[in-house]
Amino acid sequence: MNGGTGATRTPWSLLDLDRAFRACWAADTCSPDDLPEWRPDSPSVGHCDITTLVVNDLFGGDLLVADVRRAGSPHGHHWWNRLPNGVELDLTRDQFRAGETLSPPRTVTRPPGPLPRRHPEYELLRARLTRHLGPLPSGGEG
Structure with missing residues (x-):
């Protein structure tokens, strides 16, 4: 995979991808709704939406979303x-x-754009x- 740049690079493993996301998730990219629950030892909190979009940029496919319930009460969405x-x-x-x-x-x-x-x-x-993996394919942002 060369990100459309024509440059040759080492192929990614799924472990490379997982490690890169974990290194890149932070409080400043967490959803404001989830920020009170975000912690460095649980960096994926509040990142499902934008992570799903970046994975879609990389591999295509469908976006899935489900309602989340905690103790029987609505608690947002998961992508x-x-x-x-x-x-x-x-x-x-x-x-x-x-x-x-x-x-x-x-x-x-x-959504387009x-x-x-x-x-x-x-x-x-x-x-x-990009700093961890090299150039990424163009996003779906139009």
């Missing part, structure tokens, strides 16, 4: 990917440690990942 081959990939699933449950997922369409919400955080995450 992950279905790759073109049908495999579901969720790099932020480990954030669920308090007995949360997810509704069955629904497939959503990525810049993200209406969290665009600066998405761009910051992509920039950090």
Whole structure:
């Protein structure tokens, strides 16, 4: 995978991808709704939306979203990917440690153009990942 630049680079492993995201998630890219729960020892908290979009930039496929419930009460949404081959990939699933449950997922369409919400955080995450992985394919932001 060369990010469309024509440059040759070492192929990524799934472990490389996971490590890069974990190194790049931070409080300044966390969703404001989840910031009170974000901690360095649980860096995926509040990052499912923009992580899912970056994974979609890399591999295509479908965006999945489910409602989250904690102790029976609504507690936001969770996003992950279905790759073109049908495999579901969720790099932020480990954030669920308090007995949360997810509704069955629904497939959503990525909006065209810049993200209406969290665009600066998405761009910051992509920039950090580029430092770890090298050039990334163009995003879906138009």
